[in-house]
Amino acid sequence: MAEQRGTVGGPVLTEWFATPDLHKLDVYESLGGYSALGKVVKEMTAAQVIDEVKASGLRGRGGADFPTATKWSFVPKDHPGPKYIVVNADESEPGSAKDRYLMENSPHMLIEGAAIASFAIGGHAAWIYIRGEYDLPFEMLRDAIAEAHAKGYLGDHPFGTDYPLDVRLYRGHGAYICGEETALLESLEGKRAQPRSRPPFPAVKGAWGMPTAVNNVETLSTVPWIMRRGGAEYAKRGTEKSKGTRMVTVSGDVQKPGNYEIEIGVTYRHIIEELAGGPMPGRKIKVFWPGGSSAKVLPASMLDTSTDLDGLKALGTMGGSGGIIVMDDSHCVVKGAARLLRFYAFESCGKCTPCRVGGNWAVRTYERILAGQGSQIELGILERVSDGLQNGRCLCGLGDAAGWVIESTMRHFHNEYEEHSLHNVCSVEAALVNA
Amino acid sequence: MSTLSEHLIEEIRELPAKYPQPRSAVMPALDLAQEEVGYLTAEAMSEVAAALKLDPGYVEGVATFYTLFHLQPIGKHRFYVCTNLSCTLRGANEIVAHVKGAVGVHEAGELSKDGLFSYEEVECLGACEYAPVMRLDHRYERDLTPSKIDALIAERRSLATPSAVEPPHPALRADLPAKRGGKKRTTKGG
Numbered sequence: 001m002a003e004q005r006g007t008v009g010g011p012v013l014t015e016w017f018a019t020p021d022l023h024k025l026d027v028y029e030s031l032g033g034y035s036a037l038g039k040v041v042k043e044m045t046a047a048q049v050i051d052e053v054k055a056s057g058l059r060g061r062g063g064a065d066f067p068t069a070t071k072w073s074f075v076p077k078d079h080p081g082p083k084y085i086v087v088n089a090d091e092s093e094p095g096s097a098k099d100r101y102l103m104e105n106s107p108h109m110l111i112e113g114a115a116i117a118s119f120a121i122g123g124h125a126a127w128i129y130i131r132g133e134y135d136l137p138f139e140m141l142r143d144a145i146a147e148a149h150a151k152g153y154l155g156d157h158p159f160g161t162d163y164p165l166d167v168r169l170y171r172g173h174g175a176y177i178c179g180e181e182t183a184l185l186e187s188l189e190g191k192r193a194q195p196r197s198r199p200p201f202p203a204v205k206g207a208w209g210m211p212t213a214v215n216n217v218e219t220l221s222t223v224p225w226i227m228r229r230g231g232a233e234y235a236k237r238g239t240e241k242s243k244g245t246r247m248v249t250v251s252g253d254v255q256k257p258g259n260y261e262i263e264i265g266v267t268y269r270h271i272i273e274e275l276a277g278g279p280m281p282g283r284k285i286k287v288f289w290p291g292g293s294s295a296k297v298l299p300a301s302m303l304d305t306s307t308d309l310d311g312l313k314a315l316g317t318m319g320g321s322g323g324i325i326v327m328d329d330s331h332c333v334v335k336g337a338a339r340l341l342r343f344y345a346f347e348s349c350g351k352c353t354p355c356r357v358g359g360n361w362a363v364r365t366y367e368r369i370l371a372g373q374g375s376q377i378e379l380g381i382l383e384r385v386s387d388g389l390q391n392g393r394c395l396c397g398l399g400d401a402a403g404w405v406i407e408s409t410m411r412h413f414h415n416e417y418e419e420h421s422l423h424n425v426c427s428v429e430a431a432l433v434n435a
Numbered sequence: 436m437s438t439l440s441e442h443l444i445e446e447i448r449e450l451p452a453k454y455p456q457p458r459s460a461v462m463p464a465l466d467l468a469q470e471e472v473g474y475l476t477a478e479a480m481s482e483v484a485a486a487l488k489l490d491p492g493y494v495e496g497v498a499t500f501y502t503l504f505h506l507q508p509i510g511k512h513r514f515y516v517c518t519n520l521s522c523t524l525r526g527a528n529e530i531v532a533h534v535k536g537a538v539g540v541h542e543a544g545e546l547s548k549d550g551l552f553s554y555e556e557v558e559c560l561g562a563c564e565y566a567p568v569m570r571l572d573h574r575y576e577r578d579l580t581p582s583k584i585d586a587l588i589a590e591r592r593s594l595a596t597p598s599a600v601e602p603p604h605p606a607l608r609a610d611l612p613a614k615r616g617g618k619k620r621t622t623k624g625g
Binding site: 082091092093094095096097099100101131132133134135136170171172173174175176187188189190191192193207208210249250251252253257258259293323325327331336339340343346347349 | 454455456458459460461462463465466496497500501502503504515518519520521523524525557558559560561562563564565566570573574575
């Protein structure tokens, strides 16, 4: 069990996190764990499970924000062969660490949720695709799955029924693109992780060619609570259109970085200044990424923005995977954006030309600007490359995300770009030297 | 004579049955091979391919796509230092510079003289609340400072006293090719 940092004792996902040894089955069970799975397999139909989750209003927490019950209902009911739940535990979005936090604290919560989801789509096996760097969560899940089998909660006769359920693990080996669901499926099938063209969607043709629902760790970890307490109870939390709670990871220039469970609808000011302790002494917040590095940045003047997902969409950005990266006035936005573009260029799988070429083009342009070789031409190139990366020109969103970093940082901090590009001046560094 | 031990090849042959389709065994198999040899030599990849009845080119294609498969010798202890944005904001570049100096290497991937250490800069490790972070010996080391790095290195050096029982680190074995050519990758597909 790793040392943990962040709020504990929150209302839904982190409800039991203050209890020591929660990762052990007997502790998890003593608090009510696996009661939801027991009820589901013994007393409910798949349609009832989907209805309950539908009533909760739960939406996917991996970034796409898609209604979970709707996703499950897309999986054909009359399909004769196997159907799969695939758990996306490939958390690699810069700024996001909440899935790791959930798995390290309560692996059984995810296993129970994955088993319930398998039942809901009429499947018998869930595959957890976990990124290779997550050694500790992998070991904890492996041990927890063994415990659940030994106790008869998974296997051929879970809770004495005749509905076989299993949860399996598959390790990734280092590739950001595996967080994209179709690339993840390719990887799970033993291939290079390159996104597929859609249709067919995974619900029709997913893992190993079979109907599949791909769900995020946090999404499935929420499901046992919903089945225990009811969808209506979950829906009391949050805003009208964004129900419930969610995890956020706050990192960067704050006093108390950590994972926090928030009720959807609180403001970023609340999260960054109250929960995460605000900026370092003597510093001011300049900019923040509201939902992982792939969400368009917002300047500090927009800290009062709500975490309501539709509200964020209206601003052209997103709550994404919940990774909030905070940058203060001692850091240069151009350098930050350049670092992220290096990331997107490196992680491009190479399948679509705009992303493969555009990312590297942007990196070279940033390098020229930061080397003092910039001009108006470089600024124009960045704008055009940013546009070329976006708007559905690629099979997945990686290229778009790279473009959003350029576009949103240029829009809000054009002065810093101009200083660097036209005058070879970093006013941020200059201010630090003179301070 | 093969690079992989007979019992490992036997183990790899049994992997495909664990998955709905046999091809899914390729990464777990490469994992086993890398663990035994230390890194993936061309011979090791060919033997994995033969054991799984796959094309060697296909297996190499998979191995080159993922950053956790190493095609060149790596130190017994590899520092995977995150330098993505959240870690950089909290001093990751200074950590990298300190690691280089402390183990005595000039660039990523280079082995320290004793073969014990190497480092690479990696993308987000998913532990941003503990920035700066790195992965070392299958665990995360968090809230890194130069003195923490020094302690981690000292600990590993003190455990590394030569023993008659322990075989030499694969990277230093004379019967394996020293270094495969290949340029530094910029894009996985490119």
